[in-house]
Amino acid sequence: MNSDDGLSCHSSTINLADVTDKRRRIVIENFSPAIDAGRFTPKFLSNEPVNIEADIYIDSHDKLSCNLLWKQKKSKQWNVSPMQLINNDRWRCQVTFDNLGLFDLQVEAWLDNFANHLHKLLKKVEAKMDIKLELEEGVELIKKTLNLSHETTHDEVLAHLENYLCSYKNKPLDKASLTINSAFENYAIEADLLEYYDLKDTSALLLLLSNDIQTLHQTNCQKEFLTHSSIFPLRVERTQAEFSNWYEVFPRSQSGDSNRHGTFGDLMARLPHIKEMGFDTLYLTPIHPIGEKFRKGKNNSLICNVDDPGSPYAIGSHEGGHDAINSRIGSWQDFRCMRDAAKSINIEIALDFAIQCSPDHPWLTEHPEWFNWRLDGSLRYAENPPKKYQDIVNVDFYAPQAIPALWIALKDVVLFWANEGIRTFRVDNPHTKPFPFWEWLIAEVQDTFPDTIFLSEAFTSPKIMARLAKIGFTQSYTYFTWRNTKYELTSYLQELNEDGLADYFKPHFFVNTPDINPFYLQQHGRNGFLVRAALAASTSGLWGISSGFEICEAEAIEGKEEFKNSEKYEIRAWDWTSEGNIVSEISTLNRLRKTYKPLQTQQGIDFHFCDNDQVIFYSKKGKTHSEEKLDSLILVAVNLSANHLQEANLEVPLYMLGLHDNAQFEVHDLMSDSHFSLDGKWQKLCLDPSQYVFVIWHIKAREH
Amino acid sequence: MNSDDGLSCHSSTINLADVTDKRRRIVIENFSPAIDAGRFTPKFLSNEPVNIEADIYIDSHDKLSCNLLWKQKKSKQWNVSPMQLINNDRWRCQVTFDNLGLFDLQVEAWLDNFANHLHKLLKKVEAKMDIKLELEEGVELIKKTLNLSHETTHDEVLAHLENYLCSYKNKPLDKASLTINSAFENYAIEADLLEYYDLKDTSALLLLLSNDIQTLHQTNCQKEFLTHSSIFPLRVERTQAEFSNWYEVFPRSQSGDSNRHGTFGDLMARLPHIKEMGFDTLYLTPIHPIGEKFRKGKNNSLICNVDDPGSPYAIGSHEGGHDAINSRIGSWQDFRCMRDAAKSINIEIALDFAIQCSPDHPWLTEHPEWFNWRLDGSLRYAENPPKKYQDIVNVDFYAPQAIPALWIALKDVVLFWANEGIRTFRVDNPHTKPFPFWEWLIAEVQDTFPDTIFLSEAFTSPKIMARLAKIGFTQSYTYFTWRNTKYELTSYLQELNEDGLADYFKPHFFVNTPDINPFYLQQHGRNGFLVRAALAASTSGLWGISSGFEICEAEAIEGKEEFKNSEKYEIRAWDWTSEGNIVSEISTLNRLRKTYKPLQTQQGIDFHFCDNDQVIFYSKKGKTHSEEKLDSLILVAVNLSANHLQEANLEVPLYMLGLHDNAQFEVHDLMSDSHFSLDGKWQKLCLDPSQYVFVIWHIKAREH
Numbered sequence A, B: 001m002n003s004d005d006g007l008s009c010h011s012s013t014i015n016l017a018d019v020t021d022k023r024r025r026i027v028i029e030n031f032s033p034a035i036d037a038g039r040f041t042p043k044f045l046s047n048e049p050v051n052i053e054a055d056i057y058i059d060s061h062d063k064l065s066c067n068l069l070w071k072q073k074k075s076k077q078w079n080v081s082p083m084q085l086i087n088n089d090r091w092r093c094q095v096t097f098d099n100l101g102l103f104d105l106q107v108e109a110w111l112d113n114f115a116n117h118l119h120k121l122l123k124k125v126e127a128k129m130d131i132k133l134e135l136e137e138g139v140e141l142i143k144k145t146l147n148l149s150h151e152t153t154h155d156e157v158l159a160h161l162e163n164y165l166c167s168y169k170n171k172p173l174d175k176a177s178l179t180i181n182s183a184f185e186n187y188a189i190e191a192d193l194l195e196y197y198d199l200k201d202t203s204a205l206l207l208l209l210s211n212d213i214q215t216l217h218q219t220n221c222q223k224e225f226l227t228h229s230s231i232f233p234l235r236v237e238r239t240q241a242e243f244s245n246w247y248e249v250f251p252r253s254q255s256g257d258s259n260r261h262g263t264f265g266d267l268m269a270r271l272p273h274i275k276e277m278g279f280d281t282l283y284l285t286p287i288h289p290i291g292e293k294f295r296k297g298k299n300n301s302l303i304c305n306v307d308d309p310g311s312p313y314a315i316g317s318h319e320g321g322h323d324a325i326n327s328r329i330g331s332w333q334d335f336r337c338m339r340d341a342a343k344s345i346n347i348e349i350a351l352d353f354a355i356q357c358s359p360d361h362p363w364l365t366e367h368p369e370w371f372n373w374r375l376d377g378s379l380r381y382a383e384n385p386p387k388k389y390q391d392i393v394n395v396d397f398y399a400p401q402a403i404p405a406l407w408i409a410l411k412d413v414v415l416f417w418a419n420e421g422i423r424t425f426r427v428d429n430p431h432t433k434p435f436p437f438w439e440w441l442i443a444e445v446q447d448t449f450p451d452t453i454f455l456s457e458a459f460t461s462p463k464i465m466a467r468l469a470k471i472g473f474t475q476s477y478t479y480f481t482w483r484n485t486k487y488e489l490t491s492y493l494q495e496l497n498e499d500g501l502a503d504y505f506k507p508h509f510f511v512n513t514p515d516i517n518p519f520y521l522q523q524h525g526r527n528g529f530l531v532r533a534a535l536a537a538s539t540s541g542l543w544g545i546s547s548g549f550e551i552c553e554a555e556a557i558e559g560k561e562e563f564k565n566s567e568k569y570e571i572r573a574w575d576w577t578s579e580g581n582i583v584s585e586i587s588t589l590n591r592l593r594k595t596y597k598p599l600q601t602q603q604g605i606d607f608h609f610c611d612n613d614q615v616i617f618y619s620k621k622g623k624t625h626s627e628e629k630l631d632s633l634i635l636v637a638v639n640l641s642a643n644h645l646q647e648a649n650l651e652v653p654l655y656m657l658g659l660h661d662n663a664q665f666e667v668h669d670l671m672s673d674s675h676f677s678l679d680g681k682w683q684k685l686c687l688d689p690s691q692y693v694f695v696i697w698h699i700k701a702r703e704h
Helices: A113-126 A132-145 A154-169 A199-209 A211-220 A264-276 A332-344 A362-366 A405-419 A435-448 A462-470 A486-495 A519-539 A583-595 B113-126 B132-145 B154-169 B199-209 B211-220 B264-276 B332-344 B362-366 B405-419 B435-448 B462-470 B486-495 B519-539 B583-595
Strands: A027-032 A043-045 A049-057 A064-072 A079-082 A084-087 A090-096 A101-111 A224-228 A232-237 A244-249 A281-284 A348-353 A381-384 A387-393 A424-428 A453-457 A475-477 A507-510 A542-546 A605-607 A615-620 A632-639 A646-651 A664-669 A674-679 A682-687 A694-701 B027-032 B043-045 B049-057 B064-072 B079-082 B084-087 B090-096 B101-111 B224-228 B232-237 B244-249 B281-284 B348-353 B381-384 B387-393 B424-428 B453-457 B475-477 B507-510 B542-546 B605-607 B615-620 B632-639 B646-651 B664-669 B674-679 B682-687 B694-701
Touching (some): A027 A224, A064 A090, A113 A132, A113 A199, A132 A199, A132 A211, A154 A199, A244 A507, A264 A281, A264 A332, A332 A348, A348 A405, A405 A435, A462 A475, A462 B049, A486 A519, A486 A615, A519 A542, A519 A615, A519 A632, A519 A694, A615 A646, A682 A694, B027 B101, B049 B064, B113 B132, B113 B211, B132 B154, B132 B199, B132 B211, B199 B211, B264 B281, B281 B424, B332 B348, B348 B405, B435 B462, B462 B475, B486 B615, B507 B519, B519 B542, B519 B583, B632 B682
Parallel strands (some): A244 A542, A281 A348, A348 A424, A424 A453, A453 A475, A507 A542, B244 B281, B244 B542, B475 B507, B507 B542
Antiparallel strands (some): A027 A049, A049 A090, A064 A079, A101 A232, A605 A615, A615 A632, A632 A694, A646 A682, B027 B049, B049 B090, B064 B101, B084 B090, B101 B224, B101 B232, B605 B615, B615 B632, B646 B682, B664 B694
16 A cells, blocks of 8 residues: 555556546655555554644645545544645644544545636736736636536626625625635735726625635535545554553462462452552463473473472463463452452453463364474474473464464454453564464454554564564563663664654563563662663553562572572462562652653653763653643653762753753652752752662743 | 555455465565655666665564565566575665666565574584484475475485485585585584484484585475565666766857857857866757747847847747757758767767747647637736746646647657657756656656656755656756755755665756856856856766856846846857866866766765864765775865855864774875875865865875
8 A cells, every 4th residue: 555646657558548647646645644655554542633644746836725534444434624734745634533443544635726726816916917817717717616507607607606605694795894715815915906906806806715705615616636645544542552550460479378379369459559559450471271291390390390380371271271261260250350350440451362382282182283293293392492392382373274273263262351351462472473463363353342452572673573563563572671771771762763663663661571580680689670660660651560570579590581489480479568669669650650641651752961871861751743832841860870879960951841051940859749940951960879769850941 | 566465454354365375474575775665766877786675574583585586677587686684684685787777676585494494403413402303304395395205215315315416416425525504504513423413314414404405405495485575666777867967058059159040060069168078968958949929039028129039948930849940050960960979979969858839839720729728718828927928838738638649749759859869858847747747758758768868957845856756857956056055055965865865866966057047156256166066066976057157157137046148038159268267177077077986976975074164075985885895085175155265174084984083094186186195084174265165185095
């Protein structure tokens, strides 16, 4: 799909009838927002104004008129919104979409013969040239507009127009009361028209120029050279698609007793605490039955004790597969009860969609043709030599007998849980499954449930991660977890805002995951946790922690970014009130995110001068359109060294608020909730870890 | 046309058979060079290496192989060139196209099962894991490659391979002599294989890894998941499309006597002089018969004397129209004689293609239906109120009876002159004629005469100028003529090198034209002419002067950028050797352009630090690919004030030559042909107008 006219003169057979088609004369190009010329779908939030733009022009110096046509994909009825010329042949229209789901957008443009004629006529009036013929031609155009017969005389048309205006105004026509259309305001046609033109011409002229006749024309005119762009898609999503605070748990570790398998009931008991911290998405690692064949023991051991619960990612047992619940966590009734309890306090449950199977998954016997069998009759288990994942086997998407049954079965798994009220799915390793599969599955699911959110857990090359977002994933895991230095953080956040990526790639900043125990957290203690929480919560609309982060858990397998005694392989118990926890700081950060819109997106970040390499200093202005005037700004400074006092000279970007370099400004320190005022853009800041390792300010001009 | 797979899951009906098609699994995108995803045709010179690139990737960690397929558009036979992975999923292949005209390019990519299998196998060898089954599977893949029957045993396949290798090498096989394919060089499989594997396995392994078997596989394998990009166009042009020095004349002013109408004979007499100055395109303003009705007198007067020759842009009289020659300039024989004389000294004749007609043009009586008649039966002449061009009327491209006859007639005019040996057309005001018309006309003409060059004379909004280049114009007039300050020149030259514009928009820098007598030239005298000549000749592959520039002619109509006594309306005579002429400097500039490739393009320009706002300082490296190492560089410094001495501190970009900041370097001052050496990147330069207003240096590292 292309914004262009589809004319292809480099083809060897050129059809002259196509070339001369009047619908090809006007150019509509560079439609925005668009991804790869309309091939993919940009995503915006409901209730946020979207600027729809295109370059629109024609040969000659004639003037165009342009409309944006838009509708919900499933609707037949187009809405029409006029577009305005901004500058340099760029036209724009701002639309706020209310409903969720897919929309169609299209631009139409045409040559407005009547307006063009009047513009040229007025130039002649300014030069006091004869206009008799031009008036005649103007009347002729009106004749066409009104579909009057060719025989109608000039005077009859004018009389017709006068009648029209009279009936329109419901009172006798008074020429002096005619309002000249604003499109012609710039012309110097003064009251002395009668000096140069006779009464009849003057009267006809004023009639043609009147606002009412313009309106009549606009609604009735034949749109000359009417040209349409191709149709561009746009998806409207709910707020949680871009702004949410995630909390990840292993349900089985929520009992508070490492000897007792946690249940949905235990999870329910934890909901108020999670809510109080400000998290609104609760993500559960897989809750399905776990295989027994080749089950892993503690710390990923090949030796498994009878009590070991196994990795929840080894999905499927005699209890069932992806549409079953591990009975040790609870029953269907328990699940629904927990789900409803969460919903009642506005916590959304996110489930894991991990396509791999344990060797005990029912599909292996029911659908052996969906798997990759080896020459010796064995099943190819997951491996990345010399690493082996003996407890997991993968389906083969392109096995001859797997198409399309396997694809449909997987889609049905997602639809099954969507029907159970689940609308957020964290997808495990989507980059090792075919792109067309995801594009199809997500489109199908969202067709039925437009509010469904898919989070892509792909840590792979940048283009593959971007592709997954293009083809439909709502949110994406990122490299944030490994970006620690000022240079790394700056360039990564800039990269996420370049090349239109923000229109479809919504980054999720996890500070840790069950699989990633970052060296930075292992090495920097409590202050390190505060640094990473502040960075994630202030730079991205989506951030998340894996349970344990709030009590600064980072016990690692020596030399690895892996947790020791990982919850992936055993039941853990935690003391959520343990000393040194950062529950209060996390709660404050999440509260600020709810209050300040600039903190609800990765967009609108700018990095500012700061002469200390251990201090990162940036502003957040949020999603703003270039013309908008800012009256306040969020400033963040973080001491990346975590445990050493750092001083820095900062250049506060007062210019962004339209202030001069020496202006006074008001500061609201958001973490401490204190207020003070400062003078001028150059400020010295001391980040003393014994007091705080970061500051978040809300600044605005001083009121007089 | 789109580089993508055409899958459109945002459509409401999704065909699962399409989605699961194995030809959709691999992604090929961001093909380059491409304009608007293949809708338009990028242009390159014959014999210049072109980097063809695309992002190519697949889900999973499997390895791909990729080819570029390319052919002349009219050919049926594709050439195949393997592409190499550069970095970050970007693949490349460099091609040099010899023939002129249109080419088709396409990328194919596939999953190389055999190579992938061997890579995984070798990882196991490194870990000293069992490989019996993997060898078996490798042999199985070879069986498929060779189309051997399913019953063929493992040993038979290996024997078959050995035989193949023996016959291939024409000598008995010696395993020790097998060359391991370089793709597998990185694996640490040492000679101690036999320690861990038996003789049979080792022997099979070495066989599978051998270079020869890889070659066998490459040429015979079934390309798994074979995927093709769409087909992208590319045009190959002759050197003059991008590099030429233009000289513009009114043939009638070449007699040396303002009372005698110049002829082709007079023009012939001037050819050696024009050649000596280094110009290789001689552009003639229209040579067609000139209308008499409403003919303009001297200085665009409405009153025309009987001797006044009229504007050559008022085309057509009783003598004929666009395919006739003004008999006052000469006969057909004279024309051909002049054309051949020019050709013999490698000067190319460029003609003007100006579509407007005088009221005496034969088409007005032969084809009244091609014109725009007014209600009073008069013809609409060209006007831009209050300006009137009574001597010119325009055709109406979309008049009902003009389609397609007028379009074809206009194309035939160009073909007529092409058949007369003319291959360069300067097109007057193309932006006031429909884009589809030009796209079609240029494609049709170049289909027959691939060496045809079209220069667009459009001074209008940037997007319209770019569009004309996109749809086929070879070269474009530019705003250079009005870019005078350091800021204006810098930003304009940068703009011309941004957004892929250079792939299709080839800027022509005219220092003046018969219609443009720039204020800068009017105000700065001889030095001003040198400044503008140096700027144009050193920054653009295409530059041109209108005759008179070399003798610093700038007599203007007071307050306007128009020539007094313009050649457009009268016969002028010039003294080409008049005092103060800059013939010698122009000749030198053109000679340098011929010698130094970086001067043959606007590409590869970089602006460098210079602390004087009246001095512009830049380097030219020409068209280089990012990896290329530079061993020399052109440096240019111009005193924009023209008549005042200017000193400046310059930062010579030694880093571009891989030199350190204090390195010594050799300077060849090209205008004075003198040599000297300098130390370090910081240099002070004095541009004293009494000596020179600009310098052009060719610098390189000092030889030891």
